[in-house]
Amino acid sequence: MADLDTIDRKILKHLQRDASLSLETLGEEVGLSRNACWRRVKALEDSGVITGRVALVAPLAIDLGLMVFMQVRTNQHDPDWAVRFSQATRAIPGILSVYRMTGDLDYLIRARVADMADYDRLYQQLIKRLPLSDVSASFVMEEIKDGTALPV
CATH class of the missing domain: 3.30.70.920 (Lrp/AsnC effector binding domain/regulation of amino acid metabolism (RAM) domain)
Known part of the structure; x- marks a missing residue:
């Protein structure tokens, strides 16, 4: 994905902090509906910007x-x-x-x-x-x- 807009960047910022956020919560944080947020996250995954989601272990x-x-x-x-x-x-x-x-x-x-x-x-x-x-x-x-x- 060549160009990330402000909403994409907000999504990435939130998911990097907590990848377990529900789509509802993430959407509220970035100002999108659940479905619109899901489409954005899916596009970020499909384009290779998001390469995976993990749990960090102490x-x-x-x-x-x-x-x-x-x-x-x-x-x-x-x-x-x-x-x-x-x-x-x-x-x-x-x-x-x-x-x-x-x-x-x-x-x-x-x-x-x-x-x-x-x-x-x-x-x-x-x-x-x-x-x-x-x-x-x-x-x-x-x-x-x-x-x-x-x-x-």
Whole structure:
């Protein structure tokens, strides 16, 4: 969807805060009827602007209180290795995000684990699946801001 109008932006703002809003409530918030609101939401989904709806879970509540950023360097830069890396990181449940980077760092991985022993299990799973030349990790001491809502 190339152009988002003011109502589309309001819908996105509200749904990013609470995707469980009923169509009635959402419509009231943005000034539309239930049906008109449903059509707008459906159009945002169909066009790929809304890619999904999720429930956010408190990491401590499920014993995943330690966030780790893994910095990965590799001397393999061929397409086959990249596909294998993508498949390996997608298959490990504790890995939340993977980014291919510019500069000295090849990849940055964000993961959630219970503790250091759990991190080591995740690390061992990763290195068993494919060769990496260097992996270092930084552990989050304090989460100052960790949001999901994009400014619309």
